[in-house]
Amino acid sequence: MDYARGAYALSASDLFHSYRSNDKKIDAIKNINFNIKNNEFVSIIGPSGCGKSTLFRIVGGLLEPNKGEIRCFGLSTHEALQKNMIGFVFQNPVLLPWRNVKKNIALPLEIIGNNSAFDKRIEQLISLVGLQGFEGFIPKELSGGMRSRVSIARALVTNPKILLMDEAFGSLDELTRERMNIELGRIFEETQKSVLFITHSIAEAVFLSDRTIVLSKRPATIQEIIEIDLPRPRKIKLKTEKRYIDLTQHLRDRFIPEAEL
Amino acid sequence: MKKYIINWGPPFLFLACIILIWQLSVDVFKIPLFILPSPKNIFSVFLSKWNLLFSDLGITMLESILGFMVGNLFGIGMAVLFVHSKFSERSIFPFMIALKAIPLVAFAPLLILWFGYGLVGKIVMAALICFFPAIVNTTVGLKAVDPEAMDLMRALFATRKQVLFKLRFPSALPYIFSALKISSTLSVVGAIVAELSGAQQGIGYTILQASYQIDTPLLFSAIIMASIGGILFFGLIALTEKKVLYWHEGLVG
16 A cells, blocks of 8 residues: 555645634635656646645645645655655746856755756756756846746756646746747656646646646635546647647636536 | 936036026125135135045044944844844834834934043944844845745755845845945934034034034035035945846835
8 A cells, every 4th residue: 555655756635724814714625635646747727716826835845734645755745855856836936036047046956965966967957948048147137938947947956756836837928838838848758757737727737737637616626637648749739639629628618617608 | 428418417517507606696695704605615615624624534434334334234133133033023123113213313412421522432323323224124125035935945945044145135135235325324424413412523523613613614615525425435335236236126115
């Protein structure tokens, strides 16, 4: 049993969390159970304010759930964080504005005190995310898409096994967002991580994922887990194929009942 | 060159007009020297008393800058303590906000009683004035850290020291510089007010002497000298800010 659970990159069992707001107890998430396999890209999609971010913080070990637990390859989140097994990409790029691209990417290595092959690793990541030539630029001088690229590179610098992304492209314009989806798809296929990707974009979820977890309104419970059986590598022309369109339509129906159309 | 003229031409012209009108009014209305000396008169006294004024300014600036350094060092240090100890913040910080609002220069005569006519009292006055903006702004700045950046630090098990030096302190710099700019001019005010309360040298001392002797041209010259000192100090800090905060997107009010 333990071995079986340890085989999953991420395993959530019976998560429950509530918080207090104006003396009222509000349940944020309830009965959340899911497993993410190694090298699997799973997205979580749900209406805004449904508790996605609470779930993100719990999965990442930044918030202790009231009930239930998260296991990363069989370890507790605390242990997984200590072993640098989890990389974070937040809603905003959260770059330190006084550090240039290279130094922002290097930040996690500086903090954990890992100095071996420092420069080479950063160089590789800069070319992986396509930022060659911008190493010395500071965030002020970068576009939104470039800032996202830096934050992805920073999440990957400690070579984590799991990448957690919370509406990572939510602040980007539509064109840049589509571009970043293609880039992230490529990065995922090249780096072989397990990814948990929180989003409120149906197109994004279908384009990138192996499976999509659909959450209900608050308190967030799992409504459905959908297999996205589209071939990889994912290319932009996928978006015109019937299977892709059917899947997005299926997801859309989940959020907007036919009666309202 | 053209841009230079467009930027600096109008204010320069305005100043020239003011000086001209001043000069003409004094000449035409025959205003007595002890009430309002003419610019020409002030200028000649300014030049003839240059040595005295210059050494006075040196003293006053020494007091201001030392006070500025001591006050800011203590202020920033206390703010760092506050951020790391909720208890000390809760017990002391409210007083800091309240004390920031009181007219500290009223303490000047008391400081003369305590520290005498020497430099120490003036340095203490300047330091006191600089202390409060520094402690309040730095505390706010050290706490105004992006929560997601804090999450990132936590996920990496960053030590308090790492969080302070890699995240909090740089984030606080815009706030700290806005305090430094305020206190650069205020430190000169503090030093001069303390000198006015009792001193043996300095710009404030010369201002007081000139007023006793009804030497209005010297009084004006001393005021101009003090202004030059204040403006230069402010300019130095503003220039440093520009160099240090090259990465900052906007200025903090």
